Amino acid sequence: MEVNLKERDNEVKDKIIIDERPEVSLWKDAFRRLLKNKMAVLGGIIILVLLTLAIFAPYIAPYHYAEGSLLDNYAKPGAKYLLGADFMGRDLLSRIIYGTRISLSVGIVGALTAFIIGMFYGVVSGYYGGKVDDIMMRFVDIMYGFPTLLLIILLMVLFKSTFAIATPGTFVGYLNVVDRAFGGLFFIFIGIGVTAWLEMARIARGMALSLREKEFVEAARATGNFNLQIILKHVLPNLIGPCIVRVTLAIPGYITFEAFLSFIGLGVNPPTPSWGMMISEGYKAIRSYPHLAIYPGLALAISMMAFNFLGDGLRDALDPRMK
Amino acid sequence: MVNYIIRRILWAIPVLLVISLITFSLGHAIPGGPFDREKTLPQEIIANLEAYYGLDDPLWKQYTDYLWNALHGDLGPSYSSRSRTVNDIISEHFPVSAQLGVLAMMIAMVVGIPLGMVSALKQNSYIDYFCMFFALLGVSVPAMTLGPVLVWFFALKLNILPVARWGTWQQAILPAFTLGIGSAALLARLTRASMLQVIREDYIRTARSKGVSEKNVTIHHALKNALIPVVTVIGPLFAALVTGSLIVEQIFAIPGCGKYFITSVTNRDYPVILGIMLLYAVLIIVANLLVDLTYAWIDPRIKYT
Numbered sequence: 001m002e003v004n005l006k007e008r009d010n011e012v013k014d015k016i017i018i019d020e021r022p023e024v025s026l027w028k029d030a031f032r033r034l035l036k037n038k039m040a041v042l043g044g045i046i047i048l049v050l051l052t053l054a055i056f057a058p059y060i061a062p063y064h065y066a067e068g069s070l071l072d073n074y075a076k077p078g079a080k081y082l083l084g085a086d087f088m089g090r091d092l093l094s095r096i097i098y099g100t101r102i103s104l105s106v107g108i109v110g111a112l113t114a115f116i117i118g119m120f121y122g123v124v125s126g127y128y129g130g131k132v133d134d135i136m137m138r139f140v141d142i143m144y145g146f147p148t149l150l151l152i153i154l155l156m157v158l159f160k161s162t163f164a165i166a167t168p169g170t171f172v173g174y175l176n177v178v179d180r181a182f183g184g185l186f187f188i189f190i191g192i193g194v195t196a197w198l199e200m201a202r203i204a205r206g207m208a209l210s211l212r213e214k215e216f217v218e219a220a221r222a223t224g225n226f227n228l229q230i231i232l233k234h235v236l237p238n239l240i241g242p243c244i245v246r247v248t249l250a251i252p253g254y255i256t257f258e259a260f261l262s263f264i265g266l267g268v269n270p271p272t273p274s275w276g277m278m279i280s281e282g283y284k285a286i287r288s289y290p291h292l293a294i295y296p297g298l299a300l301a302i303s304m305m306a307f308n309f310l311g312d313g314l315r316d317a318l319d320p321r322m323k
Numbered sequence: 324m325v326n327y328i329i330r331r332i333l334w335a336i337p338v339l340l341v342i343s344l345i346t347f348s349l350g351h352a353i354p355g356g357p358f359d360r361e362k363t364l365p366q367e368i369i370a371n372l373e374a375y376y377g378l379d380d381p382l383w384k385q386y387t388d389y390l391w392n393a394l395h396g397d398l399g400p401s402y403s404s405r406s407r408t409v410n411d412i413i414s415e416h417f418p419v420s421a422q423l424g425v426l427a428m429m430i431a432m433v434v435g436i437p438l439g440m441v442s443a444l445k446q447n448s449y450i451d452y453f454c455m456f457f458a459l460l461g462v463s464v465p466a467m468t469l470g471p472v473l474v475w476f477f478a479l480k481l482n483i484l485p486v487a488r489w490g491t492w493q494q495a496i497l498p499a500f501t502l503g504i505g506s507a508a509l510l511a512r513l514t515r516a517s518m519l520q521v522i523r524e525d526y527i528r529t530a531r532s533k534g535v536s537e538k539n540v541t542i543h544h545a546l547k548n549a550l551i552p553v554v555t556v557i558g559p560l561f562a563a564l565v566t567g568s569l570i571v572e573q574i575f576a577i578p579g580c581g582k583y584f585i586t587s588v589t590n591r592d593y594p595v596i597l598g599i600m601l602l603y604a605v606l607i608i609v610a611n612l613l614v615d616l617t618y619a620w621i622d623p624r625i626k627y628t
Contacts, residue, residue: 039459141334141338142337142338142341142342144607144611145335145338145339145342145604145607145608146342146345146600146604146607147566147600147603147604147606147607148566149566149567149569149570149581150566150569150581150584150599150600150603151600153584153585153588154346154349154350154588154596154600155349157353157588157589158349158352158353161353161354162352162353162354165354252462252463252465256465256467259465259467260467260570263467263570263573264573264585276467279467279468279471282471283471283574286471286474286475286479287479290471290475290479293471293475294468294471294472294475297465297467297468297469297471297472298468300465300467300468301463301464301465301468304463304464304465305459305460305463305464308459308462308463309459312459
């Protein structure tokens with residue numbers, strides 16, 4: 001009886017696989033599972049909306065972020081200013097819309113550094129193992145000992161004050177020009193980049209360590225592939241999935257870093273509208289105008305939530321065992 | 324095992340050395356000296372002050388002097404508040420950060436672990452969805468959003484809790500909650516995941532088939548094992564809460580170490596910067612060491628050589 005059942009089962013399976021399901025790659029399959037996850041889809045949609053807001057901010061926002069009239073300072077939410085105006089009479093909604101640019105770009109740059117530097121660092125360390133691994137990971141250990149926030153604060157003060165007195169025309173002066181063009185963001189990118197790649201390096205290293213013992217890697221080596229070829233063609237594709245998940249889940253962290261730096265006045269230069277800076281400006285007037293601190297805070301929370309939703313969904317989609 | 328611990332502790336020494344060296348160099352690379360801020364002092368006085376604090380020595384000597392004193396437990400003087408040493412400052416401000424961290428940790432454990440357990444036991448029920456939605460919310464709402472909202476609602480609208488500052492237990496509620504809620508959510512998710520894994524194990528089925536009551540199975544067989552990964556994150560989580568409390572300290576005007584660090588950086592108060600940085604680095608390193616040790620202690624299958 002049991003044997004029969006099994007045979008029938010196999011027949012059915014064969015049928016399904018051969019007749020109805022053509023070729024489904026891992027990625028297509030994962031994407032299909034992702035689309036079934038409502039929270040992940042919601043997160044994805046919110047991220048798309050935020051991206052649209054960031055890219056088309058000048059067309060969507062009713063006012064320019066720096067444009068304000070002191071006559072309207074602390075104006076109540078209403079027809080003229082949907083969410084009210086801040087202490088300089090600038091439209092809060094417009095500033096929040098422009099603020100998506102800051103938060104998203106910090107999130108994306110943080111994710112890219114983590115991904116590019118961290119993953120390659122980790123893969124090289126794990127794949128070669130031995131002495132190389134020892135030295136490379138010792139460096140990561142040291143960086144891990146730093147209290148991240150304190151290190152970034154120190155770096156930001158260093159950047160800001162070194163570059164403030166830079167002579168134009170030199171390399172440092174040039175960096176300062178770049179930073180000013182970014183509204184103070186450039187140094188934040190560097191500050192976050194310094195620490196963003198560490199976690200990824202550890203994760204990628206762990207996976208590369210176990211992947212290099214696998215038969216298919218050995219087979220690739222036996223057929224005469226170079227190390228670089230093996231890393232690119234056989235090791236990386238096998239660990240890129242979990243790395244994408246980690247990076248997506250780390251993005252909210254990068255976004256809060258920027259918001260916090262701007263909150264304590266070490267982030268973007270005014271009048272660049274960062275949500276963190278808007279919260280700190282609004283918080284000073286929280287007794288009378290609580291909405292000035294709460295709305296940018298909500299924007300911050302919603303964008304972080306969106307990345308968490310998407311990251312959770314990606315994890316479930318790429319690794320169904322975790323569910 | 325003992326070898327492993329000794330090796331780990333010895334390895335902490337070069338890590339701390341490098342961290343102190345990097346912090347020292349970064350601090351001194353910041354333009355401007357500690358005595359620039361005050362009303363312009365005459366050159367001679369600045370020179371005297373610098374000589375008094377050894378700031379006219381070559382940098383390497385300043386660094387080695389600092390290390391030598393630090394090894395003897397003296398973290399040096401503070402340049403901006405002259406009457407106090409760094410030791411005084413740390414012993415005054417660190418307990419505040421530590422208290423805040425402990426309170427937040429307690430909130431995280433008391434809220435997070437039961438939430439995760441209930442979620443796992445009622446998997447895929449509405450209770451589970453509700454708890455996990457709450458956890459996802461908690462992970463995603465940063466202190467900068469939550470702090471002002473809580474202050475507005477509880478302190479200004481309902482007028483039942485103070486807005487800021489530190490000292491009474493009422494003043495501790497909002498900041499501890501703001502700091503702890505993210506970790507509570509984290510612990511809830513971790514507990515749930517680990518509990519779900521454990522209740523599918525064979526020994527749970529064995530216990531059930533022996534006729535152990537469901538309550539007993541949950542408490543004695545499942546929970547004990549499910550808490551292993553949870554216990555191991557508590558150390559690093561505590562370190563992260565203490566070192567990360569500066570956001571909350573800033574929002575609620577709490578005189579903790581983090582807030583003082585920010586002031587010291589702007590004042591170029593090198594010894595204070597270094598002192599706090601090293602203290603927090605030690606905290607992180609110890610916490611990470613503890614994780615590995617608790618793993619070995621709780622799970623005898625893990626052997627370190």
